[in-house]
Amino acid sequence: MANFANGTNAIPAAASAAPASDEPLLQTVGLTRHFKLGGLFSSQILHAVDDVDLTIGERELVSLVGESGSGKSTIARLLAMLYRPTAGEIHYRGRSVHSLHSRRDLLHYRSQVQMVFQDPYSSMNPVFRVSHGVMRNLKLHRPELGRSERREEAERVFTLVGLTPAAEMLRKYPYEMSGGQRQRVGFAQAVAVRPKLILADEPVSMLDVSIRAGILNLMTDLREREGVSILYITHDIASARYVADRIMVMYAGHIVEAGPTEAVLSDPRHPYTQLLLSAVPDPREPISVSTSPAVGEPPKVVNPGEGCRFRERCPLAIEICGRVTPRLTVLAPAHSAACHVAAAAAGVTADSPS
């Protein structure tokens, strides 16, 4: 079997240039995706993702946290090149992915950036054995492997994700597996092609509480053992804390706070992050002072004007919040937030491009 350390993938020249050590694996600049709503003459535009700058480093486990409708899955789909951005750029190892046109380059990018989906019950074809997806992925992205090598590699990744005995597990049909096992198949499928980044979109939200921890542990494990970076998308900030080095909080299409996990949790700067943290049920803690029931719900971001999108629900909103959209501004080392009030408290302003 091919030794992992000496992987001999056919790597396109541009991407194979060794990255500078401090260069992020993936970076977005002003990433934006709008969807047109309604009929032909409708002028309603849904702003799913607006002006997002994010970075994901090598071997980094980053979590993107937000409520449903905040745009976090749209980001995953943009990064996976399932959607084209309305504006903005995605750079993979310093190269814009929009310059990739040849099938070979696109295929390579897609092998480097793999996706694991939320629903393990509908993301697998029920009429094929679970080996089908892994083998197909290998055939497509690692054509240098022969038939028996593919089989060996499939067994290796199944063992890696805890599906043992691998040979037997590969022969099963999806319906013969539990939700947790199917989600492990999803990760095996992704890892098989030696990606640099796995986009995991709510991989545990459909699973039972008792087996979620296993999948969370699997993610940290894969990062350690395969050296892969992971973008963990979730609405559950407690699980993000459990696995992630860094947390980005999304609200209504904007990233409103980003920073090292413990910094964001112990010292949340954005009022939305504060609201989110106060709402998390924590059985080990006595109930916090009752959150006001009238906190409202996230807005649908259709034709938004200027201004902070959280201002309607925000207890701290001031006059400028209705006029100027706050920019994500560095408030402490590696810790930034998009809030006029938080910026003022830190002695900076959030009203102009930094």
Added chain:
Amino acid sequence: MSSPLLEVSDLSVDYITDAGDVRAVDRVDIDVQPSEFLAIVGESGCGKSTLLFAIAQLLSPPAEIAGGTVVFKGRDMVRLTEDELRHIRWRDYSVVMQSAMNALNPMKSIEAQFRDTIEAHDDMSRKAIRERSAEVLHLVGIDAVHLKSYPHQLSGGMRQRAMIAMALLFTPDLVIMDEPTSALDVVAQRSLMSQIKELQKRLGFAVIFVTHDMSLVRHYSDRLLVMYAGQVAELGDTSALFEDPLHPYTKGLLDAFPSIRGPRRPLTGIPGSPPDLARPPSGCRFHPRCPVAMAQCSTTEPDLYEVAGIRVRCLLHAEALKDAV
């Protein structure tokens, strides 16, 4: 203690299949006091929703009640006819379904759906119906203008609250809720839970609340029933169960999710997955996944033992009782 509002005794539910009957709910005993909040937790497939449907007399084939009684306000509902049930349903007890998106009719305004519900169970003038509808909508914090709205015009949280409003149309004594918050975001979830609790205090109805998320009910329920593989694994006072869980499964569930405060510590979850109810494990149904299983656990089926006011189905506690005697 006053007499219970609801008394479920020895209730079993079978799903009739060609490959044999599958027992989804196995000899469950519970009682609910007036104005009590009882939470039922368990993983998918543990029979919690089936139990709920059996209590509400909403089972449809292939599920059927195989034995036991459900005594609600002094009458065994299992033996009532459909016609008799119709007089109790919604007036005396109501049900809030899991997904408001699917439970509300997308083609009808909220007002029309409320009207249908009232007309099915009572005789009221149009005006009285409209007033009552506006009143219950107001109770859950939705403006009466939304009576004219269609479900798609409401947010997920509002739809779920409209469902709860609908359940309160006749001010029932018991409201049965099947994961009413699972489709909501944490912030909306928290505010809905507070609201349910507040309404309950104000109107005095009892709640049976089914969820897979134990942490959600920690601060809202009076008693907690933990189900595993169709059986009661543990039943007792909510805070006692959280502070000192007796059943290894309850312990495992409590240790399965990460905390946002305190030190980060490794989680193990519970290895394996819930059993196939068509072929439940021998002995204790939890023994294949149990970290403290003993030799006899695979052969001896544990009873429900009562330990300091908590009922627990685990041989560890049978031993404790025996030693004490």
